[in-house]
Amino acid sequence: MSGTKLFRLFSFIIIICSTINVVEANDLKEDFSRPQSIPFPASNPYTVEKAALGKMLFFDPRLSRNRNMSCATCHNPSFGWEDATQTATGSQNTRLDRHSPTIINAAWGERFFWDGRAGSLEEQAKGPIESDVEMNLPLEEAVARLKQVPRYNDWFSRVFGSEGISGDTIAKAIATYERTIVSGQAPFDRWVNGDEQAISNVAKRGFDTFVGKGKCASCHTGWNFTDQKFYDIGLSGEDEGRYVLTDKPTDKFAFKTPSLRNIGQRAPYMHDGRFKDLKSAIRHYVSGGISRASLSEKMMPVVLTESDISDIEQFLLSLTGTDSAVSLPLLPY
């Protein structure tokens, strides 16, 4: 075969291979497309008024002993619905051990807290009100306080009828409001829907690396970029995560895979806020983490160059949506 023919044959093979690559990447894009509606559980269906009541409660500092702290203190819309500190600060300025996670897209969550100790948003919501290092107010006291507020009585009887104000109805209203907090359309979503100009070539390359040799999508999967499972990703530290609840050796140092939606707004990163920027978080995966019995078998060293890391960072930044502005509720009196 002459040199030119050989060259043509090779070019042909390369074109075929790159077409296959494009097809694969395009197929994978579909795995990340946004759902059409928010799932609400049958046991606590959505109503406009329930969500409005939940919003007031979420922003109401009267649910804390010192009347100075609300859910929004640590899940602050200004900071991607978490706070910008390494680990949260609670009642009497107590330093908590873990970083506040975001509450966006919680409607799709299966278990809550970094270690998954709550099975629903309703169950979760009661925790921080009562926790002595968070809002530090026993639920009966919270109920008694809200009953002193005439407009809250009106609201609760409109939404919950004769059940009125109780620990359960407070939790149901808050959970309903939380489910309405969904990350907005991001450039990445427009790209998934076919707008090739929506994200840069660097971000597209980053997506390829994320789903390809970076192996990130083996855990950060689906539209919300989480499989909702718990893994030891090999970070140092004393916190044994889910193991404390389950006593299963494979749960040692395991934490929930966080969503990566709007991740650019949520530094610092990980359950203990140890990484101050995205690049440091991505770089952790190059070593594959501390090798120990509990390390997830999905964690293995991945070869990422500095330019791959920048590509992934640009891709992750394309997941930041245009969220609608949050207006503060008027608190009932």
Ligand code: HEC
């Ligand atoms: C003092 C700060 C603070 C306050 C106040 C607070 N939280 Fe949290 N929240 C946290 C921290 C820290 C975690 C993670 C704790 C853990 O995993 O052990 C968390 C976890 C959560 C989660 C789980 C998210 C997930 O993805 O698993 C939800 C939902 C949540 N909080 C909602 C609320 C609600 C509702 C309120 C008000 C009733 C509230 N929080 C008050 C700091 C706070």
Ligand code: HEC
């Ligand atoms: C074995 C499953 C798994 C794989 C593979 C994986 N992650 Fe993670 N990721 C997690 C878990 C679990 C956490 C939370 C760990 C913690 O806080 O202790 C996390 C946290 C993160 C965070 C911080 C999120 C936050 O809210 O603090 C980023 C960013 C991230 N991963 C990006 C990536 C990238 C990029 C890759 C590929 C190079 C990747 N992950 C691969 C499971 C995984």
